[in-house]
Amino acid sequence: MSPFPLYEQHELAYCSQFANVAQAAATQDKVLMGAPGTVIEHKRGGAAYYARQYMGPEGRRQQENLGGPKGDPEVDARVEHVLQRIDLSKDLISRIRDLSKLGFQLADNKTYATVGVLYNYGLFEAGAVLVGSHAYAVILNSLGIKAISYETEDIDIARRHQLALTNIPKGGLLAMLKETGIHFVSVPSMKRGEPSTSFTEAGKSRFHVDLLVPSRDDTFSTVPVTELNAHATALPYLAYVLANAQTGTLISRHGAVPVRVPEPSRFAIHKLLVSRLRTNTLVKSQKDVRQASVLLAMLGEHRSGDIEDACAALPRSARVLVRRTLPEVEALMRDAHEAGFEELQTSLAS
Template identity: 25%
Template sequence: MIQRLPFSASNSYAELIERLRLARFGEFPAGSSFVSKTVKGRLYWYVQLPTGGDYSRKQIYIGPDSDDLRERMESHGEYRADVEDRRRLVAAIIASGVPKPDRITGEIVALLAQAGAFRLRALIVGTIAYQTYAAHLAARLAISSMATQDLDIAQDFGVSSKIDDELERPVLEILRDLDPRFAPISYVFDAAKATSYSLGERYRVDVLTTNRGAPRDAPSFLNALGSDAVPLTFMDFLLRDPIETALLHGAGVLVNVPSPARYAVHKLIVSRDRKVNPEKGLKDRLQAAQLIEILAEDDPFALRDAYAEARERGEAWRELLDQAVSLLPHTARAALEG
């Protein structure tokens, strides 16, 4: 049975998200303006910074054209410095039973956000993304499926290549602001490159991206993030049509994560692709089953659309899905196939 959060928590979360969106646009200095560029027939928006002074970069990428983005640009002048109010909202949401990230995760994500990672359309994927769905979906999620000591950051390779902007500094330098002991981990197929960064045995950050063509061993360099990344099969499905959620750290951090429906279906696929690690596969299916139960009630069409799209990707995808679905509770199977 789904355990729902109180309405007060849902209202606090909706207010927090709106304030975080306004805060992102309120960070630009006085005299900034918005300009657009058309790339391959699609419109993208940038902030034109005032010239002179401390501003070495003239333009900052803020996203592809959309009605929502235009509304935020129009309300740019309404921003208020409300950090303490946002802290109170975060505290109220956590008090309702929503999980908060551990300190290291929260501080890393806050540093990445400050450097522009999520403005540049990077996503959090994996268990940390799953944690944010509790407040987003107004439902309690099992704590047993949230344990982690790592953070997965992903960006579509095509997006990274097309954005005419980049992080203020490479990922490793940002991590070392938190702890100078963060060190690159040599990529298994190319010791000269690193797609992961670790703090000894305490914590690990992995950078992931979409696979281009046939499975490949060589890492892909993400220009926008200044890091090599592991190209993974199925990642393009996961990263399409992301949503914004709030990481409940400090005054809240606005992040991008996969849509819950795509996350659930992707977890089903990789739960069977990871045959060498049954424990990880079980955790993946537990996360998927909980999201399926909630989405079957809240957004069944998005769930079934994501499931149908994955099945249309080919026989290999269908085989993995069939294996995973056969292990789900009857109610979850019915929600996907009904």
């Protein structure tokens, strides 16, 4: 039995600081790739042309062409808009730096750029949901709690229904990802002849993006996602966690970007379920249970009824699997977090 608390609450003033960052981030029409940088001028003949010079997500200096010549009303208006984005980003970064010192969860720069480009194309507004450990970090921040963070090089993007999107580049999702400046390539499927459902940074990096959709039954399969010109892995019970998504804010040292994440209670229950669907990765299974337990502890003590509602919506076929996690959850929560464990145990028994 663990007598140690799984989480700590941030002070109310710090939560207000985070809320202000989230509110400011939501005003962005687009987020900048990489660090904010600065606007510079290039001389060509007798005219001046603009570019944004910045540090990319991989730590290399890059330039974004803003056009010209200087003095063209349309070009100058575009540059002024970029300058406003730069100023907002710098202000957000200054405040995020303070939040980092207070224990708020920060994403790495590659993750920020990748999630940012999906935001720029309207995926989250259209219904796409960030899941996995990056969603867990977003949820911790939104709940105003701090806990052990988990480093991950996986970005999991899911969608429940077809996304109503416009202005998608010809190359679909892969073309979008390449706009980050990261050299993404498709990952060959483990099954011969099947299309890729994952994209990775070329080379030795393990940084990658997985596209997920709900399975129509209890099996795993590969299905087309036509609006993104891509394919996704269909997972059992994914519809359950996607059903009630909410807005959140992912923060990093390069800025802040609005996203959609699952509601905390369903995310926690789904984590327990996933821990029993993983048959060959004990470490990831243990991570799933601990992340779930952190959220269940907080919800049981501060949002009574959320766990009960999430369990009530759980498909009957999944209940047996979730019940099997109770000994592990009890070992983490008993003594320090009685309320959360009792609500979980009672809700699964009904």
